[in-house]
Every structure is written in C-alpha cells, then in structure tokens.
Amino acid sequence: MTLAPxxxxxxxxxxxxxxxxxxxxHRQGIDxxxxARFLEHLNQRPDQLRLLLLASLFAARMDALRDFTRVHLPELVRTLHARTEVHARTxxxxxxxxxxxxxxxxxxLNSGPTRFVTRARRRRFxxxxxILLRATVRQLVDELTKLRxxxxxxxxxxxxxxxxxEGNLRHLLASTVLREIPEEHPDAFHLxxxxxxxxxGYTLARSWFxxxxEVESIDPERRARLLAEGALVPLEDHxxxxxxxxxxxxxxxxxxxVATQPGRWQLERTAVLPGRAELATLRRDDGARLRLFYNQSELDAGAVEAGTRHYLGHTGRMRPDLTLRLSRPGAPERAVVVEIKHSSRTATLLEGFHEAHLYRLEYGAWLTGWPQAVLxxxxxxxxxxxREDPVVAVDWARWVPDEVVDGLLEGL
Known part of the structure; x- marks a missing residue:
C-alpha cells in the first residue's frame, strides 16, 4: 500500500x-x-533550552529508559555486591x-573488669x-520530576x-539497598x-549518566544533535x-x-510549553517589538466575554490561534488576530471566517491597523x-501575501 505524500x-x-x-x-526526528537554527534563537532562555533538550533526550531514548527501569535495575538491586567490615567498640x-x-x-585480666568489647558487621555498598548507579538513578528521578x-x-x-x-525509580531508590549506597558525585574512575x-545494568547506568x-553541554553541535534525535511535534494534524x-x-x-532595516532587529524564540509567554519576539534596537502569541488569551476582554460572564456566569476566555502585538516608542500598541482552520470544507471555512469577524468585534480597541483579523x-x-476588508482569508499556498506583510508592518 502506497502512502499519500x-x-x-x-x-x-x-x-x-x-x-x-x-x-x-510524538517524536519526529529532524535534521x-x-x-541548530532553532537553538540559535533560544539561547536567551536557558531554562527553556534545558527543558527542551531534556525532553528530547527522554523522547529519543524512552526504550532505553524502559529497559533500565523495568528490567536491568530491579535485577541488579537484588544482586548488588557488598563489602563486609567488622567494627569493634569498647x-x-x-x-x-x-x-x-x-x-x-x-x-x-589487665585490670579492666568493667570494660566490654563488642564487634558488629557492616555491609558497605x-x-x-x-556509586555511579545510585547517582544516575537519583538524577533520573530529579529530571523526570522537573519535566512533570x-x-x-x-x-x-x-x-x-x-x-x-519516575515512580519505579523513586520506589527503588527509597526502599531497596540503593539507599545504602553513599551519595557521591561520580568521576572518570566511577565511569x-x-x-x-x-x-x-551498570552499562545502561553509565550510558544514562x-x-x-549531554543536556548540560555548551557545545552547539552536541546540543543540535540531541535536539534533532528527539524533536517533538503535535499528535494532532490541525x-x-x-x-x-x-x-x-x-x-x-x-x-x-531584515531586508528593509538590516542589523536593527533581533529574533528571540521560545518553546511551546505550558505557561509560556509569547511564541517569539522580534525586537528593534530602539525598543520597538513584535510579539507573536500562540493559542493564548492575550488581549483584554471585550463585550462578548463581559456579557457571557455577566449573564451566563462563564469565566472562560476566547483564545485566537495567533495574536500578533506590535509596539513602538511613542505610539499606541496595536494587534492582529489569526484564526486557523485545517480544512477544505466550505462549512468549516465559513465558521472560521465568522470567528475571525467575532474576534474583530471583541478586540476592536486593539485592532487598529490592516488587516484586523485573518483566516x-x-x-x-x-x-x-x-484592502477594504478588515477581515481577510488566505490559504496555505499563498500564505503570507506581500500585501498582508505590508499591512502588518505599517508604521514600523
């Protein structure tokens, strides 16, 4: 069976x-x-960069994590070697x-009738x-917790x-002989x-260590390789x-x-994750900026949201698929909203066009340029x-038209 392109x-x-x-x-490796192109613009956000690389690592090596957590580590814990030491106490x-x-x-016999000596055996792991094994398990638990x-x-x-x-590793660390292994930072000797x-199990622990x-590396090539192996894309096609x-x-x-104002603009990217701010920012040297938001309630509520809250007790917010906010020194901020439909059905596209008009009415105070909304x-x-239409529609084949780019950047 031949798959459609x-x-x-x-x-x-x-x-x-x-x-x-x-x-x-789901995981979809990229080149x-x-x-590397993406990481160039994410260096300004080290917290997001680390989360991105960490998620890529686990996505690319989930099979190895399964083998380590469910097979080799439990087996190893049951057979860990110990050194027995005898300690005397007077x-x-x-x-x-x-x-x-x-x-x-x-x-x-030597004039010490009240003295007694005991001996105790202690196991040392x-x-x-x-030591490398325990340190690796501890770090895996910590990193999986951060992602969660x-x-x-x-x-x-x-x-x-x-x-x-994460639960299995945490249980093994707290309730098995792993807890008796000293906490030390491994070095080349342990590796x-x-x-x-x-x-x-030791081989896998070393590999995971x-x-x-690699997540902590500052080498751009190593970072790009790690991200490429475990890059994630949405499950849903829309x-x-x-x-x-x-x-x-x-x-x-x-x-x-870049073409019209060379050297003046800098692009900053963010990762698409819960609690994010803008998806990206284009910043000019004089303080002007364009911020692109994805699937977020970014603009102040208008008449529709105020009415539904008052009459129906509905506290939810409208969330345009994209919101572009444009600001420059000495001028009021303005915005443009974009409604996106992954469809060719006329009924669905009509619905999307109506939603774009609803956004135009709801956020009219912000939508002062052209276009005001786009499907x-x-x-x-x-x-x-x-140009005479405040709301316009464009398909993917022609996205983004030059005249729309002109309108979006007017005044900048």
Whole structure:
C-alpha cells in the first residue's frame, strides 16, 4: 500500500522546528541543521533550552529508559555486591550487641573488669560502579520530576510511560539497598568501573549518566544533535498546521524587517510549553517589538466575554490561534488576530471566517491597523485579500501575501 505524500505544510514544518514541548506530541526526528537554527534563537532562555533538550533526550531514548527501569535495575538491586567490615567498640560498665569474648577477657585480666568489647558487621555498598548507579538513578528521578512539574510529561503522547518510570525509580531508590549506597558525585574512575562491570545494568547506568551530561553541554553541535534525535511535534494534524502557519508568519516578518532595516532587529524564540509567554519576539534596537502569541488569551476582554460572564456566569476566555502585538516608542500598541482552520470544507471555512469577524468585534480597541483579523486555511480559498476588508482569508499556498506583510508592518 502506497502512502499519500505529506501535504506541503507538513514538509515545511518538518524543516522548521517550532520547539513543541506539550505532552500531546510524538517524536519526529529532524535534521541537525534545523535544530541548530532553532537553538540559535533560544539561547536567551536557558531554562527553556534545558527543558527542551531534556525532553528530547527522554523522547529519543524512552526504550532505553524502559529497559533500565523495568528490567536491568530491579535485577541488579537484588544482586548488588557488598563489602563486609567488622567494627569493634569498647564499652564501660555494660554493653549492647555481640560480645567479643576474647577481647573482653583481655581487658578483665589487665585490670579492666568493667570494660566490654563488642564487634558488629557492616555491609558497605560503596563500590565505584554502584556509586555511579545510585547517582544516575537519583538524577533520573530529579529530571523526570522537573519535566512533570513543568507540565511536559503526562499519561498520553510521547511521555505516557514517563510518570511510571519516575515512580519505579523513586520506589527503588527509597526502599531497596540503593539507599545504602553513599551519595557521591561520580568521576572518570566511577565511569571506568561501570564500563568494566559485567552486569548490563551498570552499562545502561553509565550510558544514562553520559546522556544526561549531554543536556548540560555548551557545545552547539552536541546540543543540535540531541535536539534533532528527539524533536517533538503535535499528535494532532490541525495543531501541526497551526504551528506551520505561525512559523511561516514569523519567517515572513523577519525576512522583511531584515531586508528593509538590516542589523536593527533581533529574533528571540521560545518553546511551546505550558505557561509560556509569547511564541517569539522580534525586537528593534530602539525598543520597538513584535510579539507573536500562540493559542493564548492575550488581549483584554471585550463585550462578548463581559456579557457571557455577566449573564451566563462563564469565566472562560476566547483564545485566537495567533495574536500578533506590535509596539513602538511613542505610539499606541496595536494587534492582529489569526484564526486557523485545517480544512477544505466550505462549512468549516465559513465558521472560521465568522470567528475571525467575532474576534474583530471583541478586540476592536486593539485592532487598529490592516488587516484586523485573518483566516488561514489548509484548503484552497478562491478570493484574494482586499484592502477594504478588515477581515481577510488566505490559504496555505499563498500564505503570507506581500500585501498582508505590508499591512502588518505599517508604521514600523
């Protein structure tokens, strides 16, 4: 059976990674060059950069995490080697524990009738490969917890196993012999010992230790390779199309500004994750800026939201697919909203056009330029944008028209 070719917007998105980090996604590796282009503009946000690389690592190596957590580590914990040491203790006037009769008798014969000696056996699990093992398990628990608390992992999508692995590792660390291994920071000596150990669990622990170290690398090539191997994209095709529209809009705006005002604008990207701010910002040296928001309630509520809150008790917010906010020194801020429909059905496109008009009315105080709202569809749209229309519609094949870019950047 021959698969249908991917639509053009899918090919575009694949070569322009959007930094997607929401859990409803799946792994889709990208080329290192695309990863490097994205990372160039994310360096201003080290917290997001680390989360992005960490998620990419786990997405690319979830099978290895499963093998380590469910197979090799539980088996290894049951057979960990220990060194037994005997510790002597001298007591005065009484004792607790196992009496060393010979040593105690020696004290008594040498004018020490109230002294007693006991001996206790202690197991030590501080072999170098086991120190590396514990440190790796501890770090895996910590990093999986960070992703969960950031809302990046969940019980579906690429990370549906992550919470189970986190729980298993946490249980093994707290309730097995792992807790008796000293906490030390592994070095080359520990890594070498793990490489020479016979059990595959040590081999995997060493691999995970080194993989996690990759996340901390400052080498651009290593970062790009890590991101490329585990890049995530949305599960739903309509969400992927929304991101393709957003990335192409940002690309068109940046290209125009770089061409007309060279050296004055800087692009800053963010990752698409819960609690994010803007998707990207284009900033000029005099303080002017364009901020692109994705699927967020960014503008002040208008009459529709105020009415539904008053009459119906509805406290939800309207969320345009894209909101572009434009500001420059000495001028009021303005905005443009974009409604996106991944469809060629006339009824769906009509619905989208009506929604775009609703946004125009709801956020009219902000929408002071042209166009005020835009519908973008994956299916063909016969008409072309007209300057006299406050709301226009464009299909993917023509997105982004030069006249729309002109209108969006007017005054900048």
């Amino acid at each position: 991917a639509p053009p917007w899918e090919d575009f998105l694949r070569s322009h990674f959007p930094g997607y980090l929401l859990p409803e996604s 290192a060059a695309s990863a 007591w005065e006037g009484g004792y607790q524990g196992r009496l060393d009769v010979r040593a105690t008798l020696a004290h008594h 501080d072999l170098p490969e086991q 608390l950031a809302g990046i992992t969940a019980s579906y999508g690429w990370s549906q196993e992550a919470s189970a692995h 070498k010992a793990a490489a020479m150990a016979r059990h595959e 080194l993989w996690l170290d 969400t992927r199309f929304e991101l393709a529209v957003a990335v192409r809009l940002l690309q068109a705006l940046e290209a125009r500004l 973008v569809s994956s299916g063909a749209i016969p008409g072309t944008p007209r």
